[in-house]
Amino acid sequence: MPTYEGGCHCGTVRFSLTKAEPVTEAIACNCSLCTKKGILLARAEESELTVTQGQDALSLYQFGTKTASHWFCSNCGIHVMTRPRMAPDRFAMNVRCFDQFAAMQAELTIIPFDG
Numbered sequence: 706m707p708t709y710e711g712g713c714h715c716g717t718v719r720f721s722l723t724k725a726e727p728v729t730e731a732i733a734c735n736c737s738l739c740t741k742k743g744i745l746l747a748r749a750e751e752s753e754l755t756v757t758q759g760q761d762a763l764s765l766y767q768f769g770t771k772t773a774s775h776w777f778c779s780n781c782g783i784h785v786m787t788r789p790r791m792a793p794d795r796f797a798m799n800v801r802c803f804d805q806f807a808a809m810q811a812e813l814t815i816i817p818f819d820g
């Protein structure tokens with residue numbers, strides 16, 4: 706099973722994501738937040754994600770219906786993960802935060818999403 710390590714810009718928040726299959730797709734949501742931040746998302750079940758460092762540094766941002774939960778590093782401001790409005794029982798990870806992002810970027814299929 707592939708494991709993706711990653712974190713925020715300053716290194717305060719770190720995570721490990723273990724998937725049954727490799728991440729080959731990223732969602733490009735067109736909501737105002739994702740568009741302005743350039744976020745690309747990969748779906749993740751709660752059981753696949755472990756925050757390995759900096760859980761206490763994650764800050765929550767919500768807007769609109771306040772159904773979605775956007776988590777970012779309170780030190781550097783990087784948006785690491787979200788609980789999407791359409792699936793609040795799951796996570797969506799910002800693949801740009803994966804340590805492997807540069808190597809996997811050219812192989813990702815980008816899926817537009819009307820958020």
